[in-house]
Amino acid sequence: MKNIYLFTFLFFFNLLVAQNSTNKVISISFNDLTREAVLQKMETEHGFQVYYIEDWFKEDKELISGNYSEKPIKEILNELLKKTNLNFYLENNRIILTKNSIIYDKLPENYFNNQDIVNKTVKNPIFFRQFDSIKKIEQKNTDNITLIGKESTGSDTESYTLEGYIKDLKTGKPIQNVTVKVKNTKNTTSTDNQGYYTLKVPQGLITIETETEEYKRVSRKIMVYSNGNLDLQLKDNTNILDEVIVKGRRRQNIRTSITGVTTIEAEGIKNTPLVLGERDVLKIALTIPGIKTAGEGSAGFNVRGGKEDQNLILLDNGTLYNPAHFFGFFSAINPYATNKVDIYKGSIPTEYGGRLSSVFDIISKNGNTEKIAGEAGIGPVTSNLTISTPLVKGKASLLGGFRATYSGWILRSLKEEQLQKSEASFYDGIIKYHHDLNKKNSVEATFYYSKDAFSITSDSVYKYSNRMASIKWKHTFNEKNKGEFNITNSEYKFNIAYNSNNPNAFDYGYKINETQGIMKFNYTLNDKNKFSYGISSKLYTIDPGNFTPRDPQSDLNAITIPQEKGLESALFVSDNLKINKKLLFDIGFRYSIFAALGASTQRLYEQGKPKNDATVVGEKTYGNNEIIQTYGGFEPRISMRYMFNEDFSIKAGFDKTFQYIHLLSSNTTQSPTDTWKLSDLNVKPQNGQQFSLGLFKNIAFKDLEFSLEGYYKKSNNILDYKTGAQLLLNENIETELLQGEGKSYGMEFLIKKQTGQLNGWVGYTYSRTFIKTNSKFAEERVNNGKYFAANFDKPHDFSAVLNYKFTKRYSLSGNFVYQTGRPITYPIGKYTYGGAEYTLYSDRNKYRIPDYYRLDIGFNIEGNHKLNKLAHSFWNISIYNVLGRNNPYSVYFITTKGEIKAYKTSIFGIPVPTITYNFKF
16 A cells, blocks of 8 residues: 555656646757657657657658747647647656547546546546656557547547448458447448448447448447547358348338339359359349340340430449340350449439430449459350459459350350351450558549450451440548549440452441540538539540441442541539438439530431431531530439338339430341441430339348339430431431330339348339330321330230258259240231232231240359368359240241241240359459
C-alpha cells in the first residue's frame, strides 16, 4: 500500500513539474522529411526524448516541410500530427505519443460531483510509466478494442461517421449487401457493389456487427473518438448451400422499389445443364420470365415484347453490340471472368438510356489481391482459363481470361446439310486491373476482345469482332458524397470475303464505334433521401459499308456508303425517397438529346408523299460535324413500393425511354451481318412507355420467393421494312424503311427456392406483342394498317430450373422449357395476273410454327472439400434435349414444278450428351 501512495505522489509531482514544458519555445526548419524524421530531428537538435511505437509510422511516407521560429513546442506538434491519428503528451523534455487517445494530467472540475462530466471528458485515460532508457512504448489492448479516429479535447460531438470496405478474407473480393449495424441501436446500413459502407455511430465504446447469409457474422468492439475507417474481412459460411442461379438477397425483392430486376451470379450457374455443357450467364437469362429469343441458337433477346436492338448490353459500363458466338449458340461473355449480371426489364435506373426495353449490366470479377488464383474448364467445344494475381497485396490485382473453341466436329454432326459443310471458330479474352489506391479512391480498367470466323461455303469467309475498353475512377468526397467517372470505347465490325477465283470475288466490311463518358454522383442527404445524379455523352461513328472487288478487271463496282456520326447526351437525377417504413419511392428524371452530325448529304422528299426515288425534291449537304437534325425528350422514371409487412410488398413503376439508333435486319433473328443506323433527317428515333405492377411475397421458413408482375408497353417509330427491302449497301436506306407502332402486354410469375436439398425456380409468362405500320400510302402499309403479331410473339412461355443435392458433392439438375411457336406467314393459294401465276400469302404472321419444348438433365460431381489442396474440381455430365424433340428453327416454302412445298429446319433434333471438367486453384 505504501508503494502505491509513493507512486501516486511521484506521478502527480512529475505532472506538476511538467506544466512548464508545454510552453517551451523552439526554432526548427525541415524540408521533405517524414514525420518520424522530424521527431528525430527534435531529439538531435533540442534534446527531446520521443516515445512511440515504430509501426505507427511504417506506412506514413508523406514528405513534409516547415519553418518555425520561436514557436511553442505544443503548437509545432499539433501542426505536425494533425493529419494523423496520433496525440501527444509533454512531460519535461519527454514527448510521449499515443495512438488515438489522450493522456489526461488533471481531472475535470467537479469530477467527483458530476458523473456526466466524467463520462464525457475522461473517455479512456491511459497512464504511462516513465522510462529513461528506451525509445518504444509497448501497449497491450487486452480487450481487443479497436480505436477509431483521434481524440480531441473539448469536443462535444455526440456522433461520427464510420466508413470502410468489407471483403472476402480468402479472395479479397468486395462483398455487397452486407448489413452493418451498431449493436443495440437502430443505426444500420449495407455495403454497395464495391463492398463500401458508411454508418453513423455514437461517440465512445460500441460494438459493430455484420449480417449476411453467405459469410460468418463478425462482431468488433471499437472506441469511437472521431470520424474514422474500419475495414473488415469475412469468412465463408461453409454451412450454407447456395446452388440457385438467379440469386436474390433475403427480402431484397420485398424491400427495393424497383420492379422487373433480376441478378444472375456467374458462380451459381455451374449446375444448370446447357447446350454443349457451356456455362453461359446470358443463356440462363432466357429462363427468366419476360425474356425470350426468337429461336434456338438465336443471338438476340426479346425482353417484354421489345425487339433485339432495344436491349443495352454493358460489360463494365462499355457497350457490346453483338454479345454472341457461334451463330448465337454461346454468348461472347467469359463466364469464369464474370461476377454477375443485373438485368433491368421494368424500372430502368436513370443512369441508363438509349434503349427501350432492357439493360443487361454485366460486371466482371476483380482479381484476387491476396494470392495467385484461377479457374479453368475443358469442354467438348471450348476450353477456358482465367488467372488473377495480386500486384499490390491487399490493394491491387490483375485478372486475365481467355477462351477458345474447337467446334468443327459439332457442325459436322448437325442435321442441316449446309451447316455440316461449314466451319466456325471463335475466341475471346479479357484483362482487368483493379486498384484500391486508398480509402477514398479506387481505379478499374478493363479490356475485352472477341472474334468469330465462319465459312458456310468453301469460298466465303465471314468474320466479326467486338472490342471494348473502359476505365473507371471511384472517389469518396466525404461520408455523404461519392462520385464515379467512366470512359469507355466500343467497336463492332464484320467482314465478308468471297474468295472465288472468278471475277466476282470481293470484300465487304462494316464498322460501328462508340466512345462514351459518364460522371455519376451519389449524395445521401439524410436517412430518407438518397440522390443519384450525373451527366453522360457518347459519340457514334458508323461506317455503313464498303464493297471492294478483288479483281481489278471485275465488272463489279466498288461502293462506299458515307460515314454516319451522332452525339447522344443526357442529364439524369433520381431520389430514393423513404416516406416511412412501408412506403418508398424512386423518382427519377432523365433528359436526353441526340444530334445527327455531318459530313453528310441528305435527301429531301416531297411532303405528304411516300419516300421513294420519285418523290425526291432535292438534297442538302452538311459539313463535318455540322448538325443535321436534333431530337430529344424528357424521360421520367418513377417507381414505388408499399410494404405490408417484412415478407409482402406491392410495387409499381412507369418508364419513358428514347432510342436514337436502330438495327437493320432482314432475318427473323439477329445475325452477325446486321447493321446499325442512326436517326437522321429522314429516320426518327424510337420512343416507348411502360407501366408495370408487381406483387412480391416471401415465405421465410420455407425460403420461398413469389412474384407476380404485369406490364403494358407502347412504342412509336418502330422499324419495319418494305417487301423485298435491300438493306445492305443502300445509300438511301430510308426508302426501304417503315416506322410504325408497337404494343405489348404480359403477366410474369416466378417462384424461387434458394437453399435446401431441392432448390431452383419455376417461371411462367403470358405475353403478346403486336406491330402496326399504317399509312395512307399502300406501299407503306402492312396487313392493311392493322396490328399483327411480331416475329417473336410467343404467348406462353414456361421454364423450370431445378437442382437436387444428394450430398454436398453430388447433385442432379434439370432444365425444362416450353414455348408457343413463333408466328409465320404461310402461302394460302395461287392467282393468275397478266398471264403469270403467283403465290398468294396470308396476312403477315397469321400462322405459327409448331410449339417448342425441351428437357435437359445434368449430373454434377464436386471434388472433395478439403481446404488445403492444389485445385478444387467439378465435373458436369449433361444431356441437352433428352427427349430428342425435333424443334423447328424455321419453316420455309419452295415452289417446285408448280407445287409449293414446306420445309422445316432444326438445330438439335437429337439428344446431345456432353462432359465438362472445371477446376479452381
